[in-house]
Amino acid sequence: MERVDVAIVGGGPAGSCAAERAAAHGAETVLFEQGVPREDRTDLGPDSTDAAGMLDYWIDIMNFDYREIPDDVILQELELTEFVGPESRLELRTTGIDAEYPHFGYTFHRARMDDWLHERATDAGADLRVGTGVKSLETDLRAQGGPTHTLTLSNGDQVEAQYVVLADGPQRRITLEALDQFTAPGRSVSEYLSPPEANHIAYQEYREFPEELFAEFEDTLKFWWGYMPGETAYPWVFPNDGTVARVGLTMPIGMDLEDVPNPGSYKLLEPTDEQIPSGSEYIRRLLEREYGDEYDIEVDIPIVEDRGKSKGTETYPISSTRPIESPVGANIAVAGGAMGTTSAFHEGGYHVAVRTGKIAGRLAATDSLESYNDVWKRAIGDEIIRNVAFADIVEEYEPDDWDRAFETVNEMQGTEKSGAIIERGYAAGIAATKLLAAYKKRKFSYRDGRYVQLTEDEYFY
Incomplete structure (x- = not known):
C-alpha cells in the first residue's frame, strides 16, 4: 500500500x-x-x-x-459597492478595514x-x-x-x-x-x-451589456436587497471582462410562496405567481425592471452562451x-x-x-x-x-427594514469619521442609536469562539 x-x-x-x-x-x-x-x-x-x-x-x-x-x-478592479433597496440606495467606497490592496x-x-x-x-x-x-x-x-x-x-x-x-x-x-x-x-x-442538501442555491448568467450601460457599473458590485423573499436572498451584478457581467442571485432552497409574509411588498414577485420563481425568471424580472425601459433585454443584453457551465449559466449550492x-x-x-x-x-x-x-x-x-x-x-x-452576527440581525428583514437600514447607514457615513464602515453596514438596524448596540451585542455573544457549532471536545477518540 x-x-x-x-x-x-x-x-x-x-x-x-x-x-x-x-x-x-x-x-x-x-x-x-x-x-x-x-x-x-x-x-x-x-x-x-x-x-x-x-x-x-x-x-x-x-x-x-x-x-x-x-x-x-x-477581471475588473472595483472602487465601490452599491446596495439597492426597494426605495433607497447605499454606496460604500471603502470596506473600512485596513488592507494593502x-x-x-x-x-x-x-x-x-x-x-x-x-x-x-x-x-x-x-x-x-x-x-x-x-x-x-x-x-x-x-x-x-x-x-x-x-x-x-x-x-x-x-x-x-x-x-x-x-x-x-x-x-x-x-x-x-x-x-x-x-x-x-x-x-x-x-x-x-x-x-x-445545501440551504442556499446560487444561480448566475453571463450577459453581454451595451458598452454605455456597462460603463455605469464597470467598477461596482451591485446588490439588490429586499427585492425577493428569503433569508439572505438577493440578486447581484458583477462586472466581468470586456462588457460581460455576471447577473446572479442567492436564495434559500425549498422555500414556498405560502410561507412568505407580505409577498406583494417584493418587487420581483408578481400577483400571478403560484410559487417562488426560478433563478432565471428572477434574473429576467430584475433586468426588465432596471433596464427594460431603454433596452430589449434578450436582444441588447443577451446571454453569452460560450461562458459558464451550461450555455452561459451556472448553478451551485452554498x-x-x-x-x-x-x-x-x-x-x-x-x-x-x-x-x-x-x-x-x-x-x-x-x-x-x-x-x-x-x-x-x-x-x-x-x-x-x-x-x-x-x-x-x-x-x-x-x-x-x-x-x-449580521445573519442573525437581518434574518427576518422585510423590504421596509432594508430601506430603513440603508437610510441609517447613509446618515452614519455623513456624520462619522471614516473607519469600520463595513461593520456599520453589517450592523444595519432600524435606528442609528440601536443598530450598533445590537450588532455589538451579537458579536459579544460569539466571543471566545462561541460561533463554533461542534467543538473538539465533543469528538470521541
Missing part, C-alpha cells in the same frame, strides 16, 4: 493551499480531486463555480501579497485562480492527482506511532496517510462520513452542517452555516467550505478557504496539528463573527 505523510481530499482553494504549504514544509503530500470538465480550462479541475468577487482585506486574510496574483486572474476589491476568474493555486502546490512538490476521487476514509486510532488513515480511491487503490486534510467543499462528500467515526452513537456531523472544529486528536483537519466557513453573504468564502487550507497544511506537515483549531480561529475568527 502506498504511504504518504499528508493526504488531502479536494482540490479547491482550501485543498490546493493545504497541499502547497504541506509540501513546502517537507511533507510527502498527495492531493485527490475527482475533477470536472469545464470549457474554461484545458484539463479537469475542481468545480470552480462562484460569483468571484474579492474585497481588499480578503486578500490579506488569504495571506497573499496582491502583487503576486497573476494579471489574467483579475489599493482598490475596493476586484472581480476574478475563478478557474484561473484555482489553476494558479494548483501550480503553486505542484511547484512546491505536492502530488496533485486530478481525476482521482476518494470513496471513503477509515481511521485507525490505535495504530503504532499514532492515528493513521486509509483512503480508498475511486479506482479501488488504497493510500495510507499519517495526516488528512478534508477540503471537499460544502457538499462534504467524504467529510461527513469521515468525521462520524468520532461522534457519539446515533449522532452525525450532518446534524450541525446539514448537507448533503451551505451557509457556522463552522465546526476538527478532530485534531485523530490527525484530521477540516478546511474551507467542508468545515462550514461558507456564507451566502460573501458568495461562498474563497478567502477563508485559502487561509484555513494554508494553516492546515503547514501544521500537518510539522506535526503540530493539535493547535489547528486555535490557529484558524485567530486567523479568520473576526470575519466569521461579522457574518454570523
